[in-house]
Amino acid sequence: MNLFHTKYLVFLILVLFAAFLPMYIGEYWQYVLTIAFFYAILAASWNLLSGYTGLFSLAHHAFGMIGAYTSTLLMAKAGIPFWMSIPAGILLTMLISSLMGIMCLRVSGLYLALITWAFAEVARNYFRLHYTFTGGDRGLESSLLFGTIQPTPYYYLFLGLLIATIILIVLIMRSRIGYYLKAIRDDSIAARSMGVNIVRYKIFAFAVSSGLAGMAGAFYGHSIGLISPIMGDFNEMAMIIIFVVIGGIRTMPGPIIGAIAVRILMELLRAQSEVRILILSLLVIIIMRFFNGGLMELYRQIKQWINKDKNGGTSAYHEIETPKQGES
Amino acid sequence: MNNKNKILEMDNVVKIFGGLKANNGVSFEVEKGEIRGLIGPNGSGKTTLINQITGIYDATEGHIRYKGKKINGLQPDVIAAMGIMRTFQVARVFLNMTVLENMLIPAFTQGQSNNEANTRAEELLDFALLSRLKNKPTKSLSGGQFMLLQIVRGFMRKGLELYVMDEPFAGVHQSIKGIIIKSIKMMNQDKNVTFLIVSHEMATISSLCSKVTVLDKGARIAEGSMKEVANIPEVIDAYLGG
Amino acid sequence: MDLHLFSQFLISGLIMGVLYCLMSMGINFIYGIMKVINWSMGEFFMIGAFIQYLLLESFIGSEYWYIGVIISACAVFVLGALVQVILIKPMFVGIIEAKMEYVTIITIALAIFLRNLALLIGGPYIYTPPDYAKPTQLLTLPLSGNRLVAFIGALVLLGLFYFFIKKSWTGKAFQGVAQNRAGVQTSGVNVLRYDMLAFGLGTALAGAGGALMAPIFSVHPLCGLAPTIRGFEIIVIAGLGSIPGILVAGLLLGFAESLGSAFISPSFVDIYGFILLVIVLSIKPYGMFGKAERTV
Numbered sequence: 044m045n046l047f048h049t050k051y052l053v054f055l056i057l058v059l060f061a062a063f064l065p066m067y068i069g070e071y072w073q074y075v076l077t078i079a080f081f082y083a084i085l086a087a088s089w090n091l092l093s094g095y096t097g098l099f100s101l102a103h104h105a106f107g108m109i110g111a112y113t114s115t116l117l118m119a120k121a122g123i124p125f126w127m128s129i130p131a132g133i134l135l136t137m138l139i140s141s142l143m144g145i146m147c148l149r150v151s152g153l154y155l156a157l158i159t160w161a162f163a164e165v166a167r168n169y170f171r172l173h174y175t176f177t178g179g180d181r182g183l184e185s186s187l188l189f190g191t192i193q194p195t196p197y198y199y200l201f202l203g204l205l206i207a208t209i210i211l212i213v214l215i216m217r218s219r220i221g222y223y224l225k226a227i228r229d230d231s232i233a234a235r236s237m238g239v240n241i242v243r244y245k246i247f248a249f250a251v252s253s254g255l256a257g258m259a260g261a262f263y264g265h266s267i268g269l270i271s272p273i274m275g276d277f278n279e280m281a282m283i284i285i286f287v288v289i290g291g292i293r294t295m296p297g298p299i300i301g302a303i304a305v306r307i308l309m310e311l312l313r314a315q316s317e318v319r320i321l322i323l324s325l326l327v328i329i330i331m332r333f334f335n336g337g338l339m340e341l342y343r344q345i346k347q348w349i350n351k352d353k354n355g356g357t358s359a360y361h362e363i364e365t366p367k368q369g370e371s
Numbered sequence: 372m373n374n375k376n377k378i379l380e381m382d383n384v385v386k387i388f389g390g391l392k393a394n395n396g397v398s399f400e401v402e403k404g405e406i407r408g409l410i411g412p413n414g415s416g417k418t419t420l421i422n423q424i425t426g427i428y429d430a431t432e433g434h435i436r437y438k439g440k441k442i443n444g445l446q447p448d449v450i451a452a453m454g455i456m457r458t459f460q461v462a463r464v465f466l467n468m469t470v471l472e473n474m475l476i477p478a479f480t481q482g483q484s485n486n487e488a489n490t491r492a493e494e495l496l497d498f499a500l501l502s503r504l505k506n507k508p509t510k511s512l513s514g515g516q517f518m519l520l521q522i523v524r525g526f527m528r529k530g531l532e533l534y535v536m537d538e539p540f541a542g543v544h545q546s547i548k549g550i551i552i553k554s555i556k557m558m559n560q561d562k563n564v565t566f567l568i569v570s571h572e573m574a575t576i577s578s579l580c581s582k583v584t585v586l587d588k589g590a591r592i593a594e595g596s597m598k599e600v601a602n603i604p605e606v607i608d609a610y611l612g613g
Numbered sequence: 614m615d616l617h618l619f620s621q622f623l624i625s626g627l628i629m630g631v632l633y634c635l636m637s638m639g640i641n642f643i644y645g646i647m648k649v650i651n652w653s654m655g656e657f658f659m660i661g662a663f664i665q666y667l668l669l670e671s672f673i674g675s676e677y678w679y680i681g682v683i684i685s686a687c688a689v690f691v692l693g694a695l696v697q698v699i700l701i702k703p704m705f706v707g708i709i710e711a712k713m714e715y716v717t718i719i720t721i722a723l724a725i726f727l728r729n730l731a732l733l734i735g736g737p738y739i740y741t742p743p744d745y746a747k748p749t750q751l752l753t754l755p756l757s758g759n760r761l762v763a764f765i766g767a768l769v770l771l772g773l774f775y776f777f778i779k780k781s782w783t784g785k786a787f788q789g790v791a792q793n794r795a796g797v798q799t800s801g802v803n804v805l806r807y808d809m810l811a812f813g814l815g816t817a818l819a820g821a822g823g824a825l826m827a828p829i830f831s832v833h834p835l836c837g838l839a840p841t842i843r844g845f846e847i848i849v850i851a852g853l854g855s856i857p858g859i860l861v862a863g864l865l866l867g868f869a870e871s872l873g874s875a876f877i878s879p880s881f882v883d884i885y886g887f888i889l890l891v892i893v894l895s896i897k898p899y900g901m902f903g904k905a906e907r908t909v
Contacts, residue, residue, distance in 0.1 A: 097714070099713065099714055152713045153644075153648070154853060157848065157853070161887075164887055165891055168881075222468075222476060222479060223480070225465070228467075229466060229467050229468065230463050230465060232427065232463060233459070234465075235447035235448045236426075236427075236447045236456075236459075236463075237451060237476045238451035238476075238477055238480030238481060238528075239476065240480075241448065278725075281722075281724075288722075317729045317733045321730060324726035325722075327719075328726060331718055332699075332700055332719065
């Protein structure tokens with residue numbers, strides 16, 4: 044790894060920028076960015092599972108919710124301290140998603156989407172139904188991690204979590220496991236015939252991505268102070284997809300840039316709440332229909348045009364998906 | 372026949388899909404170091420057989436033995452780990468990776484080090500005249516190059532013992548075909564790799580394979596050298612649509 | 614709980630179940646032909662409801678509501694076909710296979726787009742067309758006229774749909790496409806054209822459902838959400854691709870919601886369907902009539 048490679052330099056600069064930012068922006072925007080970082084973690088981890096590995100899940104937001112409720116309830120009802128309740132939340136989401144992965148090993152992508160959709164709805168309704176225990180639709184109060192409502196410590200918390208998430212995903216995708224995950228998406232039959240253990244790596248993808256979502260959710264609860272089943276609402280999942288598509292699916296920076304940029308944009312357009320969603324969804328439709336690569340692809344093409352780069356490289360844009368017989 | 376020489380045994384293999392009997396009790400043996408042809412008209416069950424050998428399907432009845440050990444019912448990745456590689460009729464390459472990355476996958480799953488894998492990949496790509504494409508996205512290759520890549524990718528496995536190929540010559544340019552044939556012969560002679568090749572190209576099979584097994588309507592109808600089987604009435608009937 | 618009350622709930626469940634089947638039938642039909650799931654079905658339901666409301670309020674008058682249903686269905690058919698041609702068809706690599714990821718993302722985005730477009734145009738208001746029929750009685754059980762009428766309407770539509778698929782030449786062509794997309798082309802079937810028709814037809818079913826149910830559920834930009842959820846619940850319970858399964862699952866769902874509301878609590882009506890779903894999936898993970906698809 045060449046530490047002076049441009050990408051790492053840019054990343055470092057961005058991190059430093061983000062680290063110093065709270066000195067110049069008010070509490071309100073620190074809060075906005077904290078939430079944006081939360082969604083960035085969800086977006087990046089969903090991209091790992093559904094973008095890179097091709098396991099299209101519609102339950103990612105629900106794992107965030109499960110992480111949040113697990114940690115919050117353990118604290119509130121059983122008096123378990125943060126340093127145990129949060130890992131418990133993470134472990135539970137990893138366990139549940141691994142089970143789901145096992146159940147869905149042999150099913151088509153379509154069915155996986157359907158089942159994960161159903162799971163998310165069941166989970167959401169579960170927390171709504173048991174309202175005496177979970178507070179139901181009214182929500183559930185969660186102990187604040189830093190015992191204060193000052194946004195600054197939470198800003199750094201989520202910045203740190205985001206950086207850790209990025210590093211983890213980068214390490215995974217650059218390792219052999221990353222190759223296997225991409226191979227699974229490209230052609231899982233060929234991958235198996237080349238010796239890739241599909242079972243192990245699909246479960247790995249589920250567990251890690253959902254674990255990250257659960258982690259984000261757990262910390263989210265203890266940062267905002269209130270969680271509710273809205274976290275498991277389908278709109279949340281749609282937003283995750285929107286962030287990733289706009290930023291650039293199957294790229295490293297894409298989901299993160301998408302999440303942060305869109306969240307900031309949404310905040311700026313607060314007044315026009317329908318219009319902003321209208322524009323975003325239209326943007327997603329246009330990107331998917333004509334362009335597919337999102338912001339990262341735009342960036343890549345601009346770079347290419349500037350450098351007159353002849354080596355095309357592998358990009359998200361204009362991918363080939365030729366499903367072969369025996370696959371759906 | 373010494374048991375140790377039999378690398379692959381098909382023992383009365385039956386495969387039924389719903390109402391269709393694709394393989395109807397196929398039995399034959401392949402000796403280590405052979406280049407065996409598997410021929411037969413369309414629909415005779417060749418690909419289904421291949422898929423059962425490599426773990427894509429499980430046999431409905433019967434056994435498939437590799438080096439004496441039963442392998443039907445095992446997962447494709449387990450079978451690959453045992454030293455069996457295969458290619459597909461419609462080339463299955465990882466289109467969204469580079470050519471080099473395609474080559475590395477079977478090496479990585481085997482636990483080869485980065486150095487080992489990359490060196491080996493460079494050698495093979497060199498041999499296949501694909502070197503200059505090594506960092507190109509695979510999707511930019513031609514159809515014939517897909518097939519060639521698929522084939523040399525399998526050669527990345529250390530200790531490869533059995534290579535099963537499904538129509539490796541179909542629709543492939545003459546020059547690429549030449550490279551494929553050369554690689555098969557080389558691997559067979561230098562590394563004693565056994566080949567089981569499904570093909571319709573009689574001339575090529577004739578020159579490459581010492582022995583062919585003929586399938587028709589899901590069963591084995593003949594076996595012998597190309598010359599021998601070409602004169603058997605059942606074989607002629609099968610191809611002319613009896 | 615006396616028999617009288619119980620039967621009332623059963624009938625209510627029966628009616629709702631059949632109504633939801635209309636949605637599921639549309640979803641399943643599109644899936645059968647194109648092997649994709651249209652996540653924006655609910656929005657076509659909503660559009661159908663809105664068109665019906667506008668027709669009744671401004672053009673036809675509430676007396677001819679059934680004509681309104683037909684017009685709404687046709688309008689949604691056209692819209693659906695247009696959407697298919699513009700957005701979805703190009704996703705198909707070659708002619709035969711679909712890109713599941715793209716279709717899923719684009720139909721989800723489309724759903725959000727349509728929903729918010731409706732909010733922008735129609736505002737966050739609820740519109741209710743006048744009753745289609747007066748409240749009536751089945752034997753001694755009181756029955757909402759709207760529900761009875763919608764029930765009959767749905768049965769008629771489902772019946773027509775069934776006969777169309779089974780008996781007409783076009784219907785048989787659809788069956789062919791559903792069974793073998795690649796092979797059916799050799800019989801001269803233009804698969805892409807049938808994709809468009811299927812999408813239009815499926816969405817039209819949803820639109821008709823919206824028009825029929827307008828006086829029951831009222832018309833507003835989010836009125837498609839609940840039917841979507843029910844529609845998909847039914848598909849998961851029944852298992853993808855099973856038409857009789859949809860009817861069975863639809864009825865079960867209707868009963869589950871009705872009885873749950875009666876015996877447990879009416880405020881969690883959304884949840885009973887999911888309880889049923891969990892129960893069914895724990896016994897049969899691929900749905901009641903679904904097969905474990907082996908994709909290796």
